Protein backbone atom coordinates (compact mmCIF):
# COMPACT_ATOMS: atom_id res chain seq x y z
CA UNK A 1 0.00 0.00 0.00
CA UNK A 2 1.27 3.45 -0.81
CA UNK A 3 -0.16 6.49 0.88
CA UNK A 4 0.05 10.02 -0.35
CA UNK A 5 2.62 9.48 -3.12
CA UNK A 6 2.05 11.70 -6.16
CA UNK A 7 -1.12 13.01 -4.58
CA UNK A 8 -1.87 16.59 -3.80
CA UNK A 9 -2.04 17.50 -0.13
CA UNK A 10 -5.51 17.88 1.31
CA UNK A 11 -6.20 21.61 1.43
CA UNK A 12 -9.02 23.00 3.60
CA UNK A 13 -9.13 26.35 1.77
CA UNK A 14 -12.75 27.11 0.87
CA UNK A 15 -13.97 23.81 2.31
CA UNK A 16 -16.55 23.34 5.06
CA UNK A 17 -14.81 21.59 7.95
CA UNK A 18 -16.73 20.38 11.00
CA UNK A 19 -14.80 20.18 14.26
CA UNK A 20 -16.51 18.53 17.21
CA UNK A 21 -15.12 19.53 20.58
CA UNK A 22 -13.99 22.75 18.93
CA UNK A 23 -14.64 24.99 21.95
CA UNK A 24 -11.40 24.18 23.76
CA UNK A 25 -8.25 22.08 23.84
CA UNK A 26 -7.22 20.18 20.72
CA UNK A 27 -10.43 20.98 18.80
CA UNK A 28 -10.12 24.74 19.29
CA UNK A 29 -6.44 24.77 18.27
CA UNK A 30 -7.26 22.74 15.19
CA UNK A 31 -10.19 25.02 14.32
CA UNK A 32 -7.79 28.01 14.51
CA UNK A 33 -5.45 26.37 11.99
CA UNK A 34 -8.34 25.56 9.67
CA UNK A 35 -9.73 29.11 9.80
CA UNK A 36 -6.23 30.42 9.09
CA UNK A 37 -6.09 28.15 6.05
CA UNK A 38 -9.30 29.66 4.70
CA UNK A 39 -11.81 26.96 5.63
CA UNK A 40 -15.44 27.49 6.59
CA UNK A 41 -15.35 26.08 10.11
CA UNK A 42 -18.22 24.81 12.26
CA UNK A 43 -17.57 23.88 15.86
CA UNK A 44 -19.90 21.93 18.14
CA UNK A 45 -19.68 21.37 21.91
CA UNK A 46 -22.14 21.64 24.78
CA UNK A 47 -21.16 24.62 26.93
CA UNK A 48 -22.50 27.81 25.30
CA UNK A 49 -20.23 30.27 27.13
CA UNK A 50 -17.11 28.43 26.00
CA UNK A 51 -18.47 28.25 22.44
CA UNK A 52 -19.00 32.03 22.46
CA UNK A 53 -15.42 32.58 23.63
CA UNK A 54 -14.09 30.15 21.04
CA UNK A 55 -16.00 31.90 18.25
CA UNK A 56 -14.44 35.22 19.26
CA UNK A 57 -11.00 33.61 19.14
CA UNK A 58 -11.65 32.03 15.75
CA UNK A 59 -12.85 35.36 14.31
CA UNK A 60 -9.35 36.73 14.92
CA UNK A 61 -7.96 34.24 12.41
CA UNK A 62 -10.52 34.91 9.68
CA UNK A 63 -8.92 35.31 6.23
CA UNK A 64 -11.88 36.49 4.12
CA UNK A 65 -15.32 38.00 4.84
CA UNK A 66 -16.88 35.09 2.94
CA UNK A 67 -15.71 32.47 5.43
CA UNK A 68 -18.60 30.97 7.41
CA UNK A 69 -17.44 30.46 10.99
CA UNK A 70 -20.11 29.12 13.32
CA UNK A 71 -20.52 27.53 16.73
CA UNK A 72 -23.47 25.41 17.85
CA UNK A 73 -24.32 23.89 21.21
CA UNK A 74 -25.24 20.19 21.04
CA UNK A 75 -24.48 17.11 23.05
CA UNK A 76 -22.96 14.42 20.82
CA UNK A 77 -23.80 11.51 23.11
CA UNK A 78 -26.53 9.96 20.96
CA UNK A 79 -27.26 9.24 17.31
CA UNK A 80 -30.20 11.65 17.36
CA UNK A 81 -28.35 14.58 18.93
CA UNK A 82 -25.29 14.00 16.72
CA UNK A 83 -27.51 14.02 13.63
CA UNK A 84 -29.22 17.21 14.84
CA UNK A 85 -25.84 18.84 15.37
CA UNK A 86 -24.77 17.90 11.85
CA UNK A 87 -28.00 19.16 10.29
CA UNK A 88 -27.72 22.44 12.15
CA UNK A 89 -24.16 23.19 10.98
CA UNK A 90 -25.06 22.25 7.39
CA UNK A 91 -27.95 24.75 7.23
CA UNK A 92 -25.63 27.64 6.43
CA UNK A 93 -24.28 25.56 3.52
CA UNK A 94 -27.65 24.80 1.93
CA UNK A 95 -27.80 21.39 3.58
CA UNK A 96 -24.63 20.16 1.87
CA UNK A 97 -22.54 17.65 3.80
CA UNK A 98 -19.28 19.06 5.20
CA UNK A 99 -16.11 18.35 3.22
CA UNK A 100 -14.38 17.02 6.31
CA UNK A 101 -15.01 16.29 9.95
CA UNK A 102 -12.52 16.15 12.80
CA UNK A 103 -14.18 14.39 15.75
CA UNK A 104 -12.17 15.82 18.63
CA UNK A 105 -14.90 15.69 21.31
CA UNK A 106 -14.16 13.38 24.20
CA UNK A 107 -13.32 13.18 27.88
CA UNK A 108 -11.63 10.87 30.33
CA UNK A 109 -12.05 10.18 34.02
CA UNK A 110 -9.14 8.05 35.22
CA UNK A 111 -9.47 6.22 38.51
CA UNK A 112 -8.99 2.74 39.95
CA UNK A 113 -11.18 -0.01 38.48
CA UNK A 114 -12.28 -1.01 42.02
CA UNK A 115 -13.75 2.45 42.50
CA UNK A 116 -15.55 2.69 39.19
CA UNK A 117 -19.32 2.45 39.25
CA UNK A 118 -21.53 1.07 36.51
CA UNK A 119 -22.13 4.68 35.51
CA UNK A 120 -18.39 5.47 35.26
CA UNK A 121 -17.77 2.49 33.01
CA UNK A 122 -20.73 3.08 30.78
CA UNK A 123 -20.06 6.86 30.58
CA UNK A 124 -16.52 6.01 29.54
CA UNK A 125 -17.85 4.34 26.41
CA UNK A 126 -20.12 7.30 25.70
CA UNK A 127 -17.55 10.05 26.19
CA UNK A 128 -14.71 8.06 24.65
CA UNK A 129 -16.40 6.17 21.82
CA UNK A 130 -20.01 7.06 20.99
CA UNK A 131 -19.40 10.82 21.11
CA UNK A 132 -17.22 10.32 18.00
CA UNK A 133 -18.78 7.21 16.47
CA UNK A 134 -22.22 8.82 16.07
CA UNK A 135 -20.68 11.82 14.36
CA UNK A 136 -18.76 9.55 11.96
CA UNK A 137 -21.99 7.63 11.29
CA UNK A 138 -24.08 10.75 10.62
CA UNK A 139 -21.42 12.45 8.49
CA UNK A 140 -20.52 9.35 6.44
CA UNK A 141 -24.18 8.72 5.59
CA UNK A 142 -24.75 12.32 4.59
CA UNK A 143 -21.63 12.38 2.39
CA UNK A 144 -22.59 9.06 0.76
CA UNK A 145 -26.23 10.06 0.15
CA UNK A 146 -25.06 13.24 -1.55
CA UNK A 147 -22.41 11.30 -3.51
CA UNK A 148 -19.78 13.71 -2.27
CA UNK A 149 -16.32 12.51 -3.32
CA UNK A 150 -13.11 13.44 -1.57
CA UNK A 151 -14.64 13.63 1.91
CA UNK A 152 -12.49 13.18 4.98
CA UNK A 153 -13.36 11.79 8.41
CA UNK A 154 -10.79 12.02 11.19
CA UNK A 155 -11.31 10.47 14.62
CA UNK A 156 -9.26 11.23 17.74
CA UNK A 157 -8.17 8.24 19.80
CA UNK A 158 -5.14 8.39 22.15
CA UNK A 159 -1.85 6.62 22.76
CA UNK A 160 -4.13 4.68 25.12
CA UNK A 161 -5.91 3.36 22.01
CA UNK A 162 -2.67 1.47 21.21
CA UNK A 163 -1.78 0.26 24.73
CA UNK A 164 -2.85 0.91 28.29
CA UNK A 165 -1.99 0.82 31.98
CA UNK A 166 -3.78 1.11 35.30
CA UNK A 167 -6.37 3.81 35.84
CA UNK A 168 -7.85 3.84 32.35
CA UNK A 169 -10.42 1.03 32.49
CA UNK A 170 -13.26 3.37 31.50
CA UNK A 171 -11.31 5.20 28.79
CA UNK A 172 -8.78 2.98 27.06
CA UNK A 173 -11.36 0.41 25.84
CA UNK A 174 -13.32 3.22 24.19
CA UNK A 175 -10.20 4.57 22.50
CA UNK A 176 -9.28 1.05 21.31
CA UNK A 177 -12.82 0.72 19.96
CA UNK A 178 -12.35 3.92 17.98
CA UNK A 179 -9.34 2.32 16.33
CA UNK A 180 -11.49 -0.64 15.33
CA UNK A 181 -14.08 1.71 13.90
CA UNK A 182 -11.52 3.79 12.02
CA UNK A 183 -9.80 0.72 10.55
CA UNK A 184 -13.19 -0.63 9.43
CA UNK A 185 -14.35 2.65 7.94
CA UNK A 186 -11.00 3.31 6.26
CA UNK A 187 -11.75 0.14 4.30
CA UNK A 188 -15.50 0.50 3.80
CA UNK A 189 -15.80 4.20 3.05
CA UNK A 190 -13.40 3.92 0.11
CA UNK A 191 -16.59 2.87 -1.64
CA UNK A 192 -17.73 6.47 -1.38
CA UNK A 193 -14.38 8.17 -1.94
CA UNK A 194 -14.12 9.07 1.75
CA UNK A 195 -10.70 9.06 3.43
CA UNK A 196 -10.79 7.96 7.09
CA UNK A 197 -7.97 8.67 9.54
CA UNK A 198 -7.43 8.45 13.27
CA UNK A 199 -5.11 10.41 15.58
CA UNK A 200 -3.31 8.81 18.56
CA UNK A 201 -1.91 11.66 20.70
CA UNK A 202 -0.09 11.16 24.01
CA UNK A 203 -0.60 13.75 26.75
CA UNK A 204 -1.93 17.12 25.61
CA UNK A 205 -1.89 20.04 28.02
CA UNK A 206 -5.52 21.09 27.64
CA UNK A 207 -8.48 21.98 29.88
CA UNK A 208 -9.56 18.33 29.57
CA UNK A 209 -6.18 17.24 30.91
CA UNK A 210 -6.53 19.53 33.94
CA UNK A 211 -9.98 18.08 34.54
CA UNK A 212 -8.92 14.43 34.36
CA UNK A 213 -6.03 15.13 36.73
CA UNK A 214 -8.61 15.84 39.45
CA UNK A 215 -9.49 12.14 39.70
CA UNK A 216 -6.21 10.65 38.41
CA UNK A 217 -4.42 8.52 41.03
CA UNK A 218 -0.88 9.65 41.87
CA UNK A 219 0.65 6.43 40.55
CA UNK A 220 -0.93 7.09 37.16
CA UNK A 221 0.50 10.61 37.19
CA UNK A 222 3.91 9.15 38.03
CA UNK A 223 3.79 6.74 35.08
CA UNK A 224 2.72 9.55 32.77
CA UNK A 225 5.62 11.72 33.91
CA UNK A 226 7.71 9.91 31.24
CA UNK A 227 5.79 12.02 28.74
CA UNK A 228 6.21 15.84 28.78
CA UNK A 229 3.03 16.43 26.87
CA UNK A 230 2.32 18.60 23.87
CA UNK A 231 0.47 21.90 23.96
CA UNK A 232 -2.90 21.87 22.21
CA UNK A 233 -1.35 23.95 19.39
CA UNK A 234 1.51 21.49 18.89
CA UNK A 235 -0.84 18.52 18.86
CA UNK A 236 -3.26 20.27 16.48
CA UNK A 237 -0.41 20.98 14.08
CA UNK A 238 0.65 17.31 14.12
CA UNK A 239 -2.97 16.34 13.49
CA UNK A 240 -3.33 18.84 10.67
CA UNK A 241 -0.11 17.71 8.99
CA UNK A 242 -1.27 14.11 9.17
CA UNK A 243 -4.62 15.09 7.69
CA UNK A 244 -2.91 16.78 4.74
CA UNK A 245 -1.95 13.26 3.73
CA UNK A 246 -4.16 10.17 3.72
CA UNK A 247 -2.20 7.69 5.83
CA UNK A 248 -4.81 6.14 8.17
CA UNK A 249 -3.00 6.44 11.52
CA UNK A 250 -1.69 9.80 12.70
CA UNK A 251 0.69 9.78 15.65
CA UNK A 252 1.61 12.98 17.42
CA UNK A 253 5.11 12.24 18.65
CA UNK A 254 7.99 9.75 18.66
CA UNK A 255 6.62 7.50 21.43
CA UNK A 256 3.24 7.23 19.72
CA UNK A 257 5.08 6.34 16.53
CA UNK A 258 6.73 3.44 18.38
CA UNK A 259 3.33 2.12 19.44
CA UNK A 260 1.89 2.78 15.99
CA UNK A 261 4.51 0.73 14.20
CA UNK A 262 4.52 -2.10 16.73
CA UNK A 263 0.71 -2.46 16.84
CA UNK A 264 0.04 -1.72 13.19
CA UNK A 265 -2.11 -4.80 12.48
CA UNK A 266 -3.26 -4.58 8.88
CA UNK A 267 -2.53 -0.87 8.51
CA UNK A 268 0.11 -0.32 5.84
CA UNK A 269 3.45 1.41 6.40
CA UNK A 270 3.73 5.18 6.28
CA UNK A 271 7.37 4.69 5.29
CA UNK A 272 8.72 1.17 4.74
CA UNK A 273 12.23 1.82 6.03
CA UNK A 274 11.52 4.24 8.85
CA UNK A 275 8.52 2.27 10.13
CA UNK A 276 10.61 -0.92 10.12
CA UNK A 277 13.31 0.77 12.17
CA UNK A 278 10.76 2.18 14.62
CA UNK A 279 9.16 -1.24 14.97
CA UNK A 280 12.57 -2.69 15.81
CA UNK A 281 13.22 0.02 18.41
CA UNK A 282 9.79 -0.66 19.92
CA UNK A 283 10.55 -4.38 19.99
CA UNK A 284 13.08 -3.62 22.72
CA UNK A 285 11.84 -0.33 24.17
CA UNK A 286 8.18 -1.25 24.75
CA UNK A 287 8.85 -4.33 26.94
CA UNK A 288 11.55 -2.42 28.88
CA UNK A 289 9.17 0.43 29.54
CA UNK A 290 6.33 -1.96 30.41
CA UNK A 291 8.60 -3.79 32.84
CA UNK A 292 9.25 -0.51 34.65
CA UNK A 293 5.50 0.17 34.79
CA UNK A 294 4.79 -3.30 36.22
CA UNK A 295 7.46 -2.79 38.87
CA UNK A 296 5.93 0.52 39.84
CA UNK A 297 2.46 -1.01 40.07
CA UNK A 298 3.66 -3.91 42.23
CA UNK A 299 5.56 -1.52 44.50
CA UNK A 300 2.26 0.27 45.04
CA UNK A 301 0.44 -2.83 46.34
CA UNK A 302 0.57 -2.14 50.08
CA UNK A 303 -0.16 1.53 49.76
CA UNK A 304 -3.06 0.67 47.48
CA UNK A 305 -4.55 -1.83 49.90
CA UNK A 306 -4.32 0.74 52.70
CA UNK A 307 -5.98 3.29 50.44
CA UNK A 308 -8.86 0.95 49.65
CA UNK A 309 -9.26 0.07 53.34
CA UNK A 310 -9.43 3.72 54.24
CA UNK A 311 -12.15 4.11 51.60
CA UNK A 312 -14.08 1.23 53.29
CA UNK A 313 -13.75 -0.88 50.14
CA UNK A 314 -13.40 -4.15 52.08
CA UNK A 315 -16.15 -3.47 54.57
CA UNK A 316 -18.97 -2.61 52.16
CA UNK A 317 -21.10 -5.15 50.33
CA UNK A 318 -20.81 -5.24 46.55
Ligand SMILES: NC(=O)C1=CN([C@@H]2O[C@H](COP(=O)(O)OP(=O)(O)OC[C@H]3O[C@@H](n4cnc5c(N)ncnc54)[C@H](OP(=O)(O)O)[C@@H]3O)[C@@H](O)[C@H]2O)C=CC1
Nearest residue numbers: 021023024025026045046047076105106158203204206208
Ligand atom coordinates in the same frame (compact mmCIF):
# COMPACT_ATOMS: atom_id res chain seq x y z
N1 LIG B 1 -5.64 15.82 26.80
C1 LIG B 1 -5.04 14.65 26.64
O1 LIG B 1 -4.06 14.34 27.33
C2 LIG B 1 -5.52 13.70 25.61
C3 LIG B 1 -6.77 13.78 25.02
N2 LIG B 1 -7.13 12.88 24.06
C4 LIG B 1 -8.41 13.01 23.37
O2 LIG B 1 -8.35 14.14 22.53
C5 LIG B 1 -9.63 14.75 22.41
C6 LIG B 1 -9.54 16.21 22.81
O3 LIG B 1 -9.07 16.27 24.13
P1 LIG B 1 -8.85 17.63 24.91
O4 LIG B 1 -8.60 18.73 23.94
O5 LIG B 1 -7.87 17.34 25.98
O6 LIG B 1 -10.28 17.81 25.58
P2 LIG B 1 -10.97 19.06 26.28
O7 LIG B 1 -11.73 18.53 27.44
O8 LIG B 1 -9.99 20.15 26.53
O9 LIG B 1 -12.02 19.52 25.16
C7 LIG B 1 -13.02 18.63 24.81
C8 LIG B 1 -14.00 19.26 23.86
O10 LIG B 1 -15.02 18.32 23.56
C9 LIG B 1 -16.29 18.85 23.94
N3 LIG B 1 -17.12 17.72 24.39
C10 LIG B 1 -16.80 16.82 25.34
N4 LIG B 1 -17.79 15.93 25.50
C11 LIG B 1 -18.78 16.29 24.63
C12 LIG B 1 -20.06 15.77 24.35
N5 LIG B 1 -20.54 14.71 25.02
N6 LIG B 1 -20.81 16.38 23.41
C13 LIG B 1 -20.32 17.46 22.75
N7 LIG B 1 -19.11 17.99 22.98
C14 LIG B 1 -18.36 17.42 23.91
C15 LIG B 1 -15.96 19.86 25.01
O11 LIG B 1 -16.93 20.87 25.20
P3 LIG B 1 -18.18 20.74 26.24
O12 LIG B 1 -17.64 20.09 27.47
O13 LIG B 1 -18.65 22.12 26.44
O14 LIG B 1 -19.17 19.88 25.55
C16 LIG B 1 -14.70 20.46 24.43
O15 LIG B 1 -15.01 21.36 23.39
C17 LIG B 1 -10.56 13.90 23.28
O16 LIG B 1 -11.21 12.97 22.47
C18 LIG B 1 -9.60 13.21 24.25
O17 LIG B 1 -10.12 11.99 24.71
C19 LIG B 1 -6.28 11.92 23.63
C20 LIG B 1 -5.04 11.79 24.17
C21 LIG B 1 -4.57 12.68 25.20
Ligand SMILES: CCCCCCCCCCCCCCCC(=O)[C@@H](N)CO
Nearest residue numbers: 108158202203224226227258285286289
Ligand atom coordinates in the same frame (compact mmCIF):
# COMPACT_ATOMS: atom_id res chain seq x y z
C1 LIG C 1 7.86 2.24 23.48
C2 LIG C 1 8.35 2.84 24.71
C3 LIG C 1 7.92 4.21 24.94
C4 LIG C 1 7.52 4.42 26.30
C5 LIG C 1 7.16 5.80 26.70
C6 LIG C 1 5.73 5.90 26.97
C7 LIG C 1 5.37 6.97 27.91
C8 LIG C 1 3.92 6.88 28.11
C9 LIG C 1 3.35 7.94 28.93
C10 LIG C 1 1.89 7.81 28.96
C11 LIG C 1 1.16 8.81 28.18
C12 LIG C 1 -0.28 8.67 28.37
C13 LIG C 1 -1.03 9.24 27.26
C14 LIG C 1 -2.44 9.27 27.63
C15 LIG C 1 -3.17 10.43 27.10
C16 LIG C 1 -4.60 10.34 27.35
O1 LIG C 1 -5.34 9.87 26.53
C17 LIG C 1 -5.07 10.79 28.67
N1 LIG C 1 -4.50 12.05 29.02
C18 LIG C 1 -6.54 10.83 28.74
O2 LIG C 1 -7.09 11.94 28.16
